[in-house]
Amino acid sequence: MPAKISCVSYFLPTGTLTNEDLTRDFPEWSVDKIAKKTGINTRHIAAADEFASDLAVGAGAALFDEHAIDRASVDYLIVCTQSPDYFLPTTACVVQDRLGLDTRVGAIDVNLGCSGYIYSLGLAKGLIESGQADRVMIITADTYSKFINADNKSVRTIFGDGASATLVSSDGVPASLQAITYGTDGSGARHLMVPHGGLRTGAVGHDAALRGDQTSNGYDLFMDGPEIFNFTIRVVPSSVDRILDKAGLAKGDIDLFVFHQANSFMLEHLRKKLEIDENRFFVSMETTGNTVSSSIPIALAEAVRQGALRDGMRVLLLGFGVGLSWGGLILEW
Structure with a gap:
């Protein structure tokens, strides 16, 4: 089954x-x-x-x-x-x-x-x-x-x-899972990491996490925002194409796009680059923020609650970020 x-x-x-x-x-x-x-x-x-x-x-x-x-x-x-x-x-x-x-x-x-x-x-x-x-x-x-x-x-x-x-x-x-694709680029691991707290601590090159008047608690999250943005703009469009090709579908066959809810600036840039209509691109982070691994499922639950996701709709999900890692799929709701 x-x-x-x-x-x-x-x-x-x-x-x-x-x-x-x-x-x-x-x-x-x-x-x-x-x-x-x-x-x-x-x-x-x-x-x-x-x-x-x-x-x-x-x-x-x-x-x-x-x-x-x-x-x-x-x-x-x-x-x-x-x-x-x-x-x-x-x-x-x-x-x-x-x-x-x-x-x-x-x-x-x-x-x-x-x-x-x-x-x-x-x-x-x-x-x-x-x-x-x-x-x-x-x-x-x-x-x-x-x-x-x-x-x-x-x-x-x-x-x-x-x-x-x-x-x-x-x-x-209701929802079947199709055309799952993955991607990994560990060369970018340093761009989003917690360099302290594990067994290998004090990773070289992350003093920038403490720039200015910040005092480290030993577990500070470091994010190179421009590098993460550039990575996202590079991999997301090609990932969407790869998922659609694997499923034998066109962009117009997708009823709703639900991406990792990173931030509105990034999502709006991606939406325009991919030429997706606003009514087919679901965003839900106003009251939750970027919840990392939970951002897509929270958005799905909210899309159902708000009536944006209904039975019979075809949805493309795509997650991307820390790792650097990405993955996507199509589901039939």
Whole structure:
């Protein structure tokens, strides 16, 4: 049986960081300027004692409750996170226990960011269509705020914390997964990374993360914005073409495009470059920010809620970013 997306839910921490909050810290940036540049008004921020597994459990519980999913029916768990609770054990093992899933389930972590949802869907499809599993739960959960230097406005204005849960199954539910494609360019790894905190610390060349009056907490997220923008403009159009070619479709055959919700400036540039009509290009980050691995599934859930995504529609998903890594697919909703 082909693998299909059954349903999607998401969970956001209650703490928030608004543009008004940021303006108090960075008076040279007005509320309107931040909103215009990023497309974001509010970001949800995990509490000091709130971590990826907590958000993951919240998203999983939301999926079970909102869609009347029987926990016992899940036979594999994938947790996609780049901010795990621990080096070991695997966060998926912690989440399996806290969600009350059967001990017969498989449970693994996927350490990918902006492309992680696509890679996780590909893994779920392989597990189901090879007969290893029937119902796979994918949970994305990231708390990038814990990596962000409070004085670094370029990343603090963009990233928010959040989690999503998706059930992928083979039991005749709405959305099939097609034309999955991937891409990797590790030569650009240095452009978006946390150089401290792992076993290989103090990566050479990242003193720029602490430029100005910033004082490092030892775990600062470094992002070279221009390099990430150039990478995105380079790989996204060709990736869209590659996905469409693999599916034997044209751009006009796609009802809705849902990309990684990086920031509005980047997305609008891509939309115009690809010549996609606004009503077929879904953007949803105003109240969440860039939630990394969760941005696409949150956008999908919001598209359903807002009526932009309806049964029978063909959707192209594309994630891109940290790694450098990218991936995309087409699904029938």
